Amino acid sequence: MASVKLEGVWKVFGNVVAVRDVNLYIEDKEFVSILGPSGSGKTTLLYLIAGIYKPSRGRIYFNDVDVTDLPPNKRNIGLVFQNYALYPHMTVYENIAFPLRLRNFGEPAIKEKVLSVAKLLGIEGLLDRYPAQLSGGQQQRVALARALVKEPEVLLLDEPLSNLDALLRIKIRSELKKLQKELGITAIYVTHDQSEALAMADRIAIIASGVIQQVGKPWDVYYKPRNVFVASFIGTPxxxxxxxxxxxxxxxxxxxxxxxxxxxxxxxxxxxxxxxxxxxxxxxxxxxxxxxxxxxxxxxxxxxxxxxxxxxxxxxxxxxxxxxxxxxxxxxxxxxxxxxxxxxxxxxxxxxxxxxxxxxxxxxxxxxxxxxxxxxxxxxxxxxxxxxxxx
Ligand SMILES: Nc1ncnc2c1ncn2[C@@H]1O[C@H](COP(=O)(O)OP(=O)(O)OP(=O)(O)O)[C@@H](O)[C@H]1O
Ligand SMILES: [Mg+2]
Incomplete structure (x- = not known):
């Protein structure tokens, strides 16, 4: 498993500074939410950690090893996107097996791992179906299974529950937190939904205009907001x-x-x-x-x-x-x-x-x-x- 450290990380697109001088340490097995309004740089920050983007400046470490120049497939991460991005022409089984095939696992090992993760997420009955034959919540679990099957050290999630209805979101978010703790994975969870962040995270990093405003436990950011932005962003009202x-x-x-x-x-x-x-x-x-x-x-x-x-x-x-x-x-x-x-x-x-x-x-x-x-x-x-x- 892994800790993640960002040191003076910047990401500039043309004249837009999407991420500005971010310093962040995420402990091994910790669940950290990155919370901020639309356009604040959350996805950019997650993609920097994943290796999809390279920082304009700064370094990123996994377990104190500099991974800044490593591509995503060398970082041992699992990624779940907002829109699930399942392959529509593949069955659930093949969707989950896909990352293992890329890594040349043998058929018996693939079967064992797919069945085990499917069981963990309660989707073992859906393995022969195609994504179009699943509900949103079921598709979400398949996407999660596909991210988990590689046994990643770091699980990166970008607004994974935003397409689900309110009840299902609340149900899946508690399952997800339980699963993360059981598997002992480091999780970084991007959301603009503060109740999701407060409910799930060990710590929350609040971001606005590419700048981290405060990092703290839910209680701290709620009762001891570091600035006006955090005070007026957290809490309903x-x-x-x-x-x-x-x-x-x-x-x-x-x-x-x-x-x-x-x-x-x-x-x-x-x-x-x-x-x-x-x-x-x-x-x-x-x-x-x-x-x-x-x-x-x-x-x-x-x-x-x-x-x-x-x-x-x-x-x-x-x-x-x-x-x-x-x-x-x-x-x-x-x-x-x-x-x-x-x-x-x-x-x-x-x-x-x-x-x-x-x-x-x-x-x-x-x-x-x-x-x-x-x-x-x-x-x-x-x-x-x-x-x-x-x-
Ligand atoms: N590939 C890109 N090229 C140019 N600008 C980009 C690119 N990706 C993001 N940006 C800009 O960087 C800023 C941060 O975008 P980002 O997608 O990280 O925001 P976000 O917090 O994930 O927003 P949302 O909640 O809407 O998903 C925005 O101003 C966006 O327009
Ligand atoms: Mg985003």
Missing amino acids: PANLVSVPLDSSRRCLLLPGGGRYCPPRRIAEKLAAVKTNSVILGFRPEVAVLSESPLGDYVSMEAEVYTVETLGRENIVTLLVNGSQVKVIVPPVVEPRPGSRIFINIEEDKVMYFDPETEINVEYLEVPGMEEAIAESAGTLRKQEMEEEWD
């Missing part, structure tokens, strides 16, 4: 963003509705380092509580109710705050009247802060000299105590 002025000390926020809120020192130090007079405040729709007056111990903003969508299990309330629309998920009994004034309350540690200029989450900012500044102001505090306080 995505994170809310409101521009809020800072006071003259640049350590406290002047909240809509008149409240003044001074975040904990850990955040305040970073806000003070941001060279603007405002900050983008972010919060997830499900962390906010609505109330008629501000709740103590919460960060509270006044808002106007715009619309209420009743979805059965929950309601989604759209509100206007400082000219921005925000969405809050509330229990079905909460149904505020459109046009009324109301307060949005968020727990202190659920609030995110982004620098309006760079759009970076301030938690990720390295503030130079901060440690020393704290040490000075902390006076007699022992270092260990300080570290505990700042954790």
Whole structure:
């Protein structure tokens, strides 16, 4: 099995930079999703790993061996494309056997391997059929069987479930993850569907305009988005963003509705380092509580109710705050009247802060000299105590 490493990888087509300076390490047996909008460079990145494209710059390693100049058939990969690309004139059996015939396997070995992988994917009853006689989900399994039969070290999948209906997608995605773990294959899975990425991946690499925005576990990219793009790309509805002025000390926020809120020192130090007079405040729709007056111990903003969508299990309330629309998920009994004034309350540690200029989450900012500044102001505090306080 194999780890995959990309070092400073670029791919330029004419004047389009499809992939820009990507550095990515994928562990052996890891399942990594590459998630991004249409045209962000996902397929290009996958084809670079597969060897279908050669990088314009940078190197690619499998297990620390430089494979940058190796063609796809020397890389021990399995590829599954979005459109399955089964051979229509071959039976399922022959489709799956094809990669083995290319490698000159003998007939008994081919039969054994095809039957074994077909059984694994539950398609052993379909081996005599032609692709046109299969459903989309069955074709998908055949494509997967054909990729797996070579026992690849790295399985590369490009939006493999996008042609299937929603129910089948959910069913196959859990099977696929289980299979990947059972076989111990390294998997790189391209999708623009964030729920698929969050559900399947050990880690997600979020890409926009050819640039990796963040790589992290589903929990990290959801609750600790590195920038505005990730915050507003992940989540349904995505994170809310409101521009809020800072006071003259640049350590406290002047909240809509008149409240003044001074975040904990850990955040305040970073806000003070941001060279603007405002900050983008972010919060997830499900962390906010609505109330008629501000709740103590919460960060509270006044808002106007715009619309209420009743979805059965929950309601989604759209509100206007400082000219921005925000969405809050509330229990079905909460149904505020459109046009009324109301307060949005968020727990202190659920609030995110982004620098309006760079759009970076301030938690990720390295503030130079901060440690020393704290040490000075902390006076007699022992270092260990300080570290505990700042954790
Ligand atoms: N062979 C090519 N020649 C020229 N430009 C290309 C080529 N392949 C991709 N591009 C461009 O590179 C960018 C990234 O394309 P890519 O196919 O990697 O996007 P993607 O994230 O896979 O999108 P989608 O979700 O729509 O499949 C796009 O702007 C695309 O037009
Ligand atoms: Mg693509």
